[in-house]
Amino acid sequence: MRYQDELFQQRETLLLDTALSLFRDSGWERVTIAQLAQHAGVAKGTVYKHFSSKESIYARLALGFSRDCLTHYRALEPAGTPLQSIRRVLHEAFALMQAHPVDVQLCLHCDRPELQARLGEDERAAMEALDRDYQVLFHELVRAAIEAGEVPDKPIEGLFWGVDAIFQGVMERIAAGGLGPERHGTPSLEAYFEHVVEFIVAGLTGPDPVQGREIAQ
Structure with missing residues (x-):
């Protein structure tokens, strides 16, 4: 696996782990993409590079x-x-x-x-x-x-x-x-x-x- 692909996969795993933690704490319907980006330490646009919605x-x-x-x-x-x-x-x-x-x-x-x-x-x-x-x-x-x-x-x-x-x-x-x-x-x-x-x-x-x-x- 190329280094950039590995970093992409690591960031995607981070986003999923962060999302699940937020969903458990705050309710999955209420958490926004902006909140997910903030807690994961990435830009909002970065989230959309991994997930369409x-x-x-x-x-x-x-x-x-x-x-x-x-x-x-x-x-x-x-x-x-x-x-x-x-x-x-x-x-x-x-x-x-x-x-x-x-x-x-x-x-x-x-x-x-x-x-x-x-x-x-x-x-x-x-x-x-x-x-x-x-x-x-x-x-x-x-x-x-x-x-x-x-x-x-x-x-x-x-x-x-x-x-x-x-x-x-x-x-x-x-x-x-x-x-x-x-x-x-x-x-x-x-x-x-x-x-x-x-x-x-x-x-x-x-x-x-x-x-x-x-x-x-």
């Missing part, structure tokens, strides 16, 4: 967090049976999101189609590629459980979208700051996570609801 910064941070999470899941050691490994990944996912609520807020914000339409082609392609990587991991985990006889052999794609919908709900709860006082009698997010994990597992191990409906018809 603040939404581009949102996307880069959301991508970085999601990639780091995926890397973490793939690095986990197998936890006994394949189904136990699925439980472990789910618990790790919820713990990571709970520890980084601002990152979760950015991920939800960047999942909006209208925002993605305003991003550059490279950023949209990166998001699509990351979505595929998550689907690959899910398929690997569920296929292993099917081969072990822990999960019935049913279409994995439908299972993925069901779990994805549940994840969106969990992310919304984390982004909102929790469940609220005495909501449904659940005392903590940890207890809520445990219920959600078991709900997901029940969906994986139970009969295919679509197939059951077709038979009933």
Whole structure:
């Protein structure tokens, strides 16, 4: 890598780190490009050499967090049976999101189609590629459980979208700051996570609801 390219990359990393710190302290919607430039010690125009807009910064941070999470899941050691490994990944996912609520807020914000339409082609392609990587991991985990006889052999794609919908709900709860006082009698997010994990597992191990409906018809 050329020296100028290395400096450019270092400055971009500095801007992203500074942006995330400001977003966590002051709220990502309120921080301006001018404030980011001031805290990073660069000119405002320099920020735009790296990012076309603040939404581009949102996307880069959301991508970085999601990639780091995926890397973490793939690095986990197998936890006994394949189904136990699925439980472990789910618990790790919820713990990571709970520890980084601002990152979760950015991920939800960047999942909006209208925002993605305003991003550059490279950023949209990166998001699509990351979505595929998550689907690959899910398929690997569920296929292993099917081969072990822990999960019935049913279409994995439908299972993925069901779990994805549940994840969106969990992310919304984390982004909102929790469940609220005495909501449904659940005392903590940890207890809520445990219920959600078991709900997901029940969906994986139970009969295919679509197939059951077709038979009933």
